Amino acid sequence: MKLTLRVWRQKNAGAEGAMSTYEVDGISPDMSFLEMLDVLNERLILAGEEPVAFDHDCREGICGACSLVINGDAHGPERTTTCQLHMRSFRDGDTIDVEPWRASAFPVIKDLVVDRSAFDRIIQAGGYVTAPTGSAPEAHATPVPKADADFAFEHAECIGCGACVAACPNGAAMLFTSAKVNHLNVLPQGAPERETRVLDMVAQMDAEGFGGCTLAGECATACPKGIPLVSITSMNKEWLRATRKAAGGR
Amino acid sequence: MARTVWDSTVGKKTVMAVSGVIMLLYLVAHVIGNLKIFFGAGEFNHYAHWLRTVGEPFMHYEWTLWLVRIVLVAAVAAHATSAYQLSRRDLRARPSKYVHKKPRASYATRTMRWGGVILGLFVVWHILDLTTGTAHPGGFQEGHPYQNVVDTFSTWYGNVVYIVAMLALGLHVRHGFWSAAQTLGVGSRTRDRALKTLANVLALLLTAGFVAVPVGVMTGVVS
Ligand code: HEM
Numbered sequence: 214m215k216l217t218l219r220v221w222r223q224k225n226a227g228a229e230g231a232m233s234t235y236e237v238d239g240i241s242p243d244m245s246f247l248e249m250l251d252v253l254n255e256r257l258i259l260a261g262e263e264p265v266a267f268d269h270d271c272r273e274g275i276c277g278a279c280s281l282v283i284n285g286d287a288h289g290p291e292r293t294t295t296c297q298l299h300m301r302s303f304r305d306g307d308t309i310d311v312e313p314w315r316a317s318a319f320p321v322i323k324d325l326v327v328d329r330s331a332f333d334r335i336i337q338a339g340g341y342v343t344a345p346t347g348s349a350p351e352a353h354a355t356p357v358p359k360a361d362a363d364f365a366f367e368h369a370e371c372i373g374c375g376a377c378v379a380a381c382p383n384g385a386a387m388l389f390t391s392a393k394v395n396h397l398n399v400l401p402q403g404a405p406e407r408e409t410r411v412l413d414m415v416a417q418m419d420a421e422g423f424g425g426c427t428l429a430g431e432c433a434t435a436c437p438k439g440i441p442l443v444s445i446t447s448m449n450k451e452w453l454r455a456t457r458k459a460a461g462g463r
Numbered sequence: 464m465a466r467t468v469w470d471s472t473v474g475k476k477t478v479m480a481v482s483g484v485i486m487l488l489y490l491v492a493h494v495i496g497n498l499k500i501f502f503g504a505g506e507f508n509h510y511a512h513w514l515r516t517v518g519e520p521f522m523h524y525e526w527t528l529w530l531v532r533i534v535l536v537a538a539v540a541a542h543a544t545s546a547y548q549l550s551r552r553d554l555r556a557r558p559s560k561y562v563h564k565k566p567r568a569s570y571a572t573r574t575m576r577w578g579g580v581i582l583g584l585f586v587v588w589h590i591l592d593l594t595t596g597t598a599h600p601g602g603f604q605e606g607h608p609y610q611n612v613v614d615t616f617s618t619w620y621g622n623v624v625y626i627v628a629m630l631a632l633g634l635h636v637r638h639g640f641w642s643a644a645q646t647l648g649v650g651s652r653t654r655d656r657a658l659k660t661l662a663n664v665l666a667l668l669l670t671a672g673f674v675a676v677p678v679g680v681m682t683g684v685v686s
């Protein structure tokens with residue numbers, strides 16, 4: 214395959230960025246999108262040019278490190294991570310636009326790499342359980358109803374990639390935060406921090422400068438793990454419950 | 464508690480949802496009242512007079528009406544203030560646009576902000592036109608709402624402003640009602656279809672009901 218790439222190049226956080234055009238040839242439809250960028254970078258390095266910086270780690274769809282807005286879609290045209298997107302999703306001769314996640318809470322560090330440590334701080338604010346460490350507890354010690362276990366597991370699938378923020382017209386982090394809150398709030402292990410978790414994580418989310426939710430639904434469409442929009446509704450419910458409790462209500 | 468609610472994006476959104484639902488309930492009552500215009504000047508003017516006597520003898524003349532007005536003004540103020548502050552924040556959170564553009568979200572969702580501004584301006588004009596009479600075409604007659612309504616909808620601009628605003632209202636309610644359910648945590652996977660249908664039905668009935676009045680005047684059914 215022969216492709217024309219228009220890639221966002223930006224020297225560093227303070228520099229102005231712009232789209233640069235590159236031609237790449239000899240791309241196999243079986244390559245992943247990141248392998249295609251590897252091919253481009255090899256050529257750039259051989260030509261003595263600066264390679265395109267992009268984030269990646271596991272390359273098997275589980276770590277959440279890869280990003281990229283491809284032709285306006287976070288993680289590209291398929292509902293998967295960029296590392297699991299294959300070139301067969303494109304056609305020979307296509308022009309492909311590649312941009313970084315865009316949100317003021319995710320500043321660009323270089324080219325396509327953004328700083329997602331705001332997510333880490335949201336997790337630090339409450340995305341944990343207080344539990345004695347040591348050997349694994351007996352599995353039947355704390356029974357969890359099947360429906361709750363499924364609900365927790367569905368939300369535990371979030372890999373923290375940030376595609377939801379990238380896709381949201383308001384740069385909101387509600388889908389990510391709701392996945393983390395719901396995952397722990399439904400479980401008995403998460404019960405001791407049930408109220409502080411949701412209040413603190415939402416407060417941290419606001420402090421990081423993410424926008425608010427307007428229920429546009431773009432986040433859930435972009436999410437490679439299929440976290441549903443209604444997760445935000447569940448988090449809102451938890452937030453209202455915790456606020457009532459903090460005020461001395463039931 | 465009030466501070467923590469107002470300082471949070473989720474809290475401000477709750478204020479927006481609650482004030483929106485209050486206005487929505489009022490509009491349902493309002494549209495039912497308006498439709499009495501099709502039963503003649505007698506019934507319509509009598510209904511308007513009754514609005515001022517609601518709650519008597521417990522309430523004094525017009526007390527209930529003023530109570531409703533105060534609640535509504537508070538709702539509009541709370542709704543518009545939270546909408547303004549949240550919108551500012553949203554725009555700041557996404558300062559640079561993608562080079563590769565594509566339409567995002569549905570029409571009703573994208574028009575919430577401008578639609579809201581249109582509704583806000585409409586409310587001001589509407590009160591100056593038919594409540595205080597300040598901006599009324601021709602002689603405003605206190606206590607004769609039937610004639611005042613006919614006068615307003617006998618002007619082309621009265622019809623245009625009103626119908627445009629009611630279409631904006633339909634779109635606003637379509638996304639707003641469903642959104643409010645999510646904000647207040649009453650939406651769920653199993654209820655989603657029912658809530659979306661209810662939002663559409665409500666939007667359609669409100670818009671059709673309100674628009675029926677200027678159409679009635681234009682076609683001579685009401686004169
Ligand atoms: C003063 C004029 C108004 C302004 C400036 C305004 C503005 C807005 C904005 C910006 C939103 C949020 C949109 C979003 O989340 O995407 C909203 C939501 C909403 N509006 Fe309005 N609006 C106005 C009048 C009304 C009226 C008259 C009603 C009554 C039918 C209404 C009902 C709602 C509801 C129910 C919501 C949903 C709240 C939520 O998202 O949880 N609004 N409004």
Ligand code: SF4
Pocket residue numbers: 370371372373374375376377378388389392432435436437438439440
């Ligand atoms: S909710 Fe989905 S899109 Fe958002 S961070 Fe988690 S996995 Fe990524």
Ligand code: FES
Pocket residue numbers: 268269270271272273274275276277278279294295296297
């Ligand atoms: S590189 Fe780990 S999910 Fe894509």
